[in-house]
Amino acid sequence: MKRLTRHALFWPASTLVLLLVVCAAFNPSFLSIAWRDGHFYGNLVDILNRAAPLMVVSLGMTLVIAVRGLDISVGAVVAIAATVAALLIGGSFSASGNATAEHPLWLALGTALTVAAACGLWNGLLVVKAGMQPIVATLILMVAGRGIAQLLTGGQIITVYYPPFFTLGNGYWLGVPVALWIALALWGVLHLALARTALGLFIRAIGGNPEAARVAGIRAASITLCVYTFCSLAAGVAGLIISSNVKSADANNAGQLLELDAILAVTLGGTALTGGKFTLAGTVIGALIIQTLTSMIYSLGVPPEVNLVVKAALVFAVMLLQSPDFRGLVLRVARGKAA
Amino acid sequence: MNRRLLPLSITILLFIGMAAFGAIRYDGFLSPQVFLNLLIDNAFLCVVAVGMTFVILSGGIDLSVGAVIALTTMISAALLDAGWNPCVTIALVLVLGAAFGALQGLLIQQFQLAPFIVTLAGMFLARGCCYLISTESIPINDATYAAIAQARIPVGFDSSLTIGALIALAVVLAGMRIAHATEFGRTVYAIGGGESSARLMGLSVASTKIGVYLLSGFCAALGGVVMTFYMLSGYSLHAVGLELDAIAAVVIGGTLLSGGVGYVAGTLFGVLILGIIQTLIAFDGTLSSWWTKIVVGVLLLLFCLLQRLFEARTRKAA
């Protein structure tokens, strides 16, 4: 039992299960999954689908936090990637009803992701080469990034008229949302990279003691640079999913507050903000917790205004549970009562 | 010249440079009222940024301030709507803001939690509470508030200040004094310089850390009060993202985000620089509002690089 509760995923997983049980208690059909219109259908599928962009961003964020970093520019990068893709695809309906894109889809997506990766490289260079604190380095892009995205769109919301692009955010493959496939694929690739190469060991060493990692001959700077680049790339992928889902790009609002949700998902999942200790599975669960909470509030018929308060309460609870000092206090109080 | 004042001088020089640029480029820019308006339009930001300066000096961060402002405007508007006395209302929201901040500080200090996460949760909580009160904007029709909002205090040269701007100035002066001449202020610097060393020196680290967040919460609430004077309404979407502006103002004001180094006076100029960027863009007329974000981003970049350079040189000199 003790080993179970000590497992890194115990608390996040229990939280998620508890949330789902509450949902099911209030709404017995909550957990049911049906087959409709050639794909799976139900609240759970919906949660997974909607949580996909957050999962993608959070996976990138996990690695950044693991190397003692933080990336608060992911929301802005989402906006930039979405804007670039939407501008390049554009599209219009011809008289015959056939949609055309202004540029080939692969080119548009490729460019958007390249731009996103470049944003990450910029962040990484500021952290590694200029030696800035991560939160400051990424604050710059967080502030300026949205301005740049708005500059690109001229302050307009760019609408896309090209159905093939909508697959990313609305399509299904084998009955499962494409967005979820993307998130799972990213998770799988990351997991392999961490398990089959020395990346995991290096990241934990850098996060645990950056100076010692450098002295041990690890190319800490290059790895940190890659991690920031990857995080922004993931944000770019999320930007594509989000803009595909709403069939447009809104430079001002796309990915708004996403950086906070992502950091939250990472923390809820059990990754330490102090670096070194991280878990990808925990992050995925963390993202699911956040989305389940939102869906739960809607499905229970609670006014959506409560959402933020509940989220805050949850963060406080998880934060305190993760704090050894708090657990110590609780134990002492409990013992005091028992004695 | 004293090396310690170098970042502050650069901030002030930058402000003067931007003002000179505006004066040469645009007609009517060089009038006292244009400059006083910088303070009037950014009074709430100024108040919040002073509180944020202390948090950052101590090596922490407070992301909840924007949400606390919004919550303050909501509570004020709701209470006034219910017929409360304006003085009692103001006193109550100030106490609530301080208590909110102190609670965050207590969590950060007592359970060794990351300020970033605690105040992030605080931000969710305060915004959430706004929505619980109302999702709509609540207008303020109270006579006292209206009078304060319209009051103009002449300062000569055909120009005037608002009560809000005066409050902001008073907060800056009080902040400078707290930072420079009180035990609390000096302990904030000490914590920013090295928390464990400060503790070994026997300084009251715990209560000071809580006090810093209390002060920031109080300033946010006061900023909220100033905002109600300015906007005459309570709305849950007031001051979205204001925490970023406050942090930017503090950094541009020459305070190191790693803590321990900086001046409250610098923060005032940081706020004024943010204000003058918007004024310049408004005077230009052809530039769109998103240029503000881009310019602020560029300034942040320049200042952070400058700070790094400064730190590196100090280390070499040592």
Next chain:
Amino acid sequence: MSADAPIVLEARSITRAFPGVQALAGVDLTLRAGEVHALMGQNGAGKSTLIKVLTGVHAPDGGTIKLLGQEIAPHSPVHAQELGISAVHQESHLLPNLSVAENICAGRYPRRPWTRGGGIDWRETNRQASELLAGLGIDLDVTQLAGGLPAALQQLATVARAVATDARVLILDEPTSSLDTDEVQALFALIRRLRDQGVAILFVTHFLDQVYDICDRMTVLRNGKFVGEYACARLDARGLVSAMVGRELVHAGKSADHAVSGDAAAPAVLAARNISRRGQLKPLDIELRAGEVLGLAGLLGSGRTELARLLFALDERDSGEISMDGKAAKLEKPADALGLGIGFCPEDRKHSGIVAELSVRENIALALQARMGLRKFLPPSEQRALAEKLVAALGIKTASIETPIGQLSGGNQQKAVIARWLATQPRVLILDEPTRGIDIAAKQELMNEVLELANGGTAVLFISAEIEEVVRVSDRIMVLRDRSKAGELPRGAQEDAVFSMIAGGTPA
């Protein structure tokens, strides 16, 4: 110092337990006015715990503390200070962002009268601080930032702060660990001055010569137990060490162990010509030969560590060509050094040696994996085999190879860092202060390891502040002075020769 000076502090039968450890089991300590009293013991003997009990960080489980005959129970460092017990801890530092005066007066600033607005009186603060420092014979501009001061002056100011409250008892925990000889003398001058003013000083150090230099009496602890109190004049270093270790120390002769020594004619493995870095090291040449231990001696700040860091490319060099086996080599970052087969154990184990959260196994595999690169992953099974082998070979005491390395004792952590480099089978191994902060028995084992290594053909660069150690293990000794090479001494050189070269004379 006469033994009948009045007793200031008297601790009797102090006990204190932590979960799983009896840190103090009946310890006595008597401090007299105007004496410097050494507190001696190996790591884990209970020195730190005793200090923490005296300064109110921990409450004792049993025993009494009397100050001037009155029983006291300090409950916090501030309380202890109010009672008259001040301490400079190992991790006590000045705040770099504040002025010297402020560092000295922080927490007890002089105030202006209310009629003049209250608040801190800065002029008075500066005056008080200057006066205090002048009274202690320290000449310093108190308005400058503490961060800009050399380490020695910072340490003096730290002590000044501790005695500013009219301390009767001053506890100094390893105050000299980051000072060079001149600086230690400056600190000792201050300590003597305070002693003559009647302060009772408790002095904790690892350096035996310093004990005999300045202390009058000493109290020795071992495994949390009180071994005895001695007058320094009555117990020589050998006696002190056996009291600390609890057995007769066997002086391992070097020459016997190290039969296969480097041949002066053997070709250099690693050679650096004209290597320098501004402000840290003036241009010099160095050669490391296979199977040879090159000792590097010199005072702190003489450029020892700086040279080592340049050879491992941790810092960028301003000039200098590096060659490996006579061929020019590219050496611009630690990863290059690793690729060339150079290993480096840094002096600051906690800060740049171990990754505390990682297991012993992972810490040992780290450098080898870094050399193999990202893609060629050493499978966990091979990591385990490697770690098991090295843990056994070096006698690292750990519960298992999966234990987080942070839980090991200092000496075992140091051995694990060495094991990390042995795993890469280095051709050159640089050991910067490998024996610092570890107890005497572990030091002995470590030096034997160094000799083993050289016997195996590795070129070793051995750096230590303790000349005696350098002389014992080295085949050749290079002496640094004022950031440049003072000269080289052949095998068999005496300590005196090294000392005089360090001091600037010609070897006798």
